[in-house]
Amino acid sequence: MPTAPLPQFPAGFRWGVSTSAYQIEGAAEAGGRGTSIWDTFARSPGRIADGSTGDVACDHYHRYREDIALLAGLGVTAYRFSVAWPRVQPTGTGPAHPDGLDFYDRLVDELLAHDVDPVATLYHWDLPQPLEDAGGWLARDTAARFAAYADLVAARLGDRVRLWITLNEPFVHMSLGYGTGLHAPGRTLLFDAFPVAHHQLLGHGLAVAALRARSGSPVAIANNYSPVRTIGETDADRAAAAAYEALHNRLFTDPLLGRGYPEGTIGDPSVVHDRDLAVIAAPIDVLGVNYYNPTGVRAPREGSPLPFELVPLGGYPRTAFDWPVAPDGLHELLGWLHRTYGDALPPVEITESGCAYDDAPDADGRVHDPERIAYLDGHLRAVRAALHEGIDVRGYFVWSLLDNWEWAEGFTKRFGLVHVDYATRTRTPKSSYAWLRDVVTAARRKPER
Numbered sequence: 001m002p003t004a005p006l007p008q009f010p011a012g013f014r015w016g017v018s019t020s021a022y023q024i025e026g027a028a029e030a031g032g033r034g035t036s037i038w039d040t041f042a043r044s045p046g047r048i049a050d051g052s053t054g055d056v057a058c059d060h061y062h063r064y065r066e067d068i069a070l071l072a073g074l075g076v077t078a079y080r081f082s083v084a085w086p087r088v089q090p091t092g093t094g095p096a097h098p099d100g101l102d103f104y105d106r107l108v109d110e111l112l113a114h115d116v117d118p119v120a121t122l123y124h125w126d127l128p129q130p131l132e133d134a135g136g137w138l139a140r141d142t143a144a145r146f147a148a149y150a151d152l153v154a155a156r157l158g159d160r161v162r163l164w165i166t167l168n169e170p171f172v173h174m175s176l177g178y179g180t181g182l183h184a185p186g187r188t189l190l191f192d193a194f195p196v197a198h199h200q201l202l203g204h205g206l207a208v209a210a211l212r213a214r215s216g217s218p219v220a221i222a223n224n225y226s227p228v229r230t231i232g233e234t235d236a237d238r239a240a241a242a243a244y245e246a247l248h249n250r251l252f253t254d255p256l257l258g259r260g261y262p263e264g265t266i267g268d269p270s271v272v273h274d275r276d277l278a279v280i281a282a283p284i285d286v287l288g289v290n291y292y293n294p295t296g297v298r299a300p301r302e303g304s305p306l307p308f309e310l311v312p313l314g315g316y317p318r319t320a321f322d323w324p325v326a327p328d329g330l331h332e333l334l335g336w337l338h339r340t341y342g343d344a345l346p347p348v349e350i351t352e353s354g355c356a357y358d359d360a361p362d363a364d365g366r367v368h369d370p371e372r373i374a375y376l377d378g379h380l381r382a383v384r385a386a387l388h389e390g391i392d393v394r395g396y397f398v399w400s401l402l403d404n405w406e407w408a409e410g411f412t413k414r415f416g417l418v419h420v421d422y423a424t425r426t427r428t429p430k431s432s433y434a435w436l437r438d439v440v441t442a443a444r445r446k447p448e449r
């Protein structure tokens with residue numbers, strides 16, 4: 001267990017936790033909610049490790065008051081949740097369903113009553129199924145549908161949401177949802193999934209305009225990044241690492257920050273219309289960074305369909321997901337963003353950072369997760385090191401408040417600061433919750449001047 005006190009953080013540093021709608025809400029039929037691609041996908045046999053769905057999940061839809069009390073007890077200043085598009089527009093188009101917006105209205109008011117800033121993600125992968133049936137993110141029209149949905153949400157919540165996040169991890173949605181089929185909607189287009197990147201980015205840009213018109217709050221996007229480590233010393237290894245970096249780290253960031261698409265990433269150029277790049281490059285106020293781990297990359301073997309080969313990185317402890325615990329990678333990543341984008345880089349907030357372990361209550365009903373404490377301690381120190389180097393990091397959100405429904409892994413991966421017993425939906429704060437509460441309390445009491 002780490003013992004040295006954490007270094008201090010600037011006054012006003014945002015301390016948060018993150019969740020997403022499909023992973024926690026349940027209540028799949030309540031309030032006139034429509035069907036999303038994740039409902040369809042999870043209900044199809046063989047897609048989810050334990051055969052589960054998010055139909056009930058943590059039942060947060062009915063227990064949100066209890067969950068917000070847990071947030072308040074943690075002392076965090078912000079909560080990042082996502083709005084389920086099919087609650088707001090059950091078919092993905094048309095007027096808002098009042099019950100859907102009512103739920104988020106109550107949630108936001110409850111957060112504010114506890115002095116917690118509502119940070120709303122508009123899209124965390126739960127596309128209304130009728131829009132998928134019309135082509136999903138392969139269809140250009142989905143970008144316009146997304147902006148219309150953003151407008152409805154902002155019209156209702158724009159006076160109280162403190163930070164907007166348009167999309168969550170468009171790279172993962174493209175690559176796992178439309179490229180390899182591991183996630184909903186389960187399409188296997190590999191590199192032909194590029195239009196999904198472009199249409200998500202276009203939807204983001206159009207949504208930024210809608211949000212600006214309805215709300216004075218800052219706007220961000222949450223991208224996932226993985227610092228790339230070249231394995232091997234040949235030119236081919238370096239070229240492979242550069243190709244992977246362009247795909248994973250730059251495809252969704254270069255165009256956002258006004259540089260257009262990295263060479264070699266866009267596939268069919270006719271997908272990109274005149275003026276799209278200007279829409280996509282609409283200024284954002286914050287870059288949301290989701291970080292889990294670095295990636296080792298070397299040259300592909302003969303005959304590989306990919307321009308790179310991913311190599312597991314040795315020398316790190318590993319989580320239950322078998323992901324390396326590499327806080328040095330977060331420091332490296334923040335430096336890379338700073339160097340690569342220079343003055344074009346907006347202030348950064350770490351919008352997700354966390355780890356899965358097989359946490360279970362002991363005989364006394366307590367849940368001890370010293371590995372998660374070590375993980376968070378290391379990653380917060382990495383943020384502090386970046387701050388010392390002059391990199392403008394404004395906040396850190398732990399993924400996640402609660403153990404929840406981890407996509408293709410179902411309920412088998414526990415990321416929470418709070419344990420959830422899925423038989424009873426009982427919440428039990430883990431030892432990491434108490435640790436983080438003490439860190440946040442100390443940081444808020446005595447910020448660096």
Ligand code: PNW
Nearest residue numbers: 020168169172224290292352399406415
């Ligand atoms: C993120 N990968 O997803 C998401 O934003 C969360 O909803 C999710 O629960 C969390 O990370 C933990 O997985 C990812 O396979 C899903 O590399 C998969 C990958 C990365 C991020």
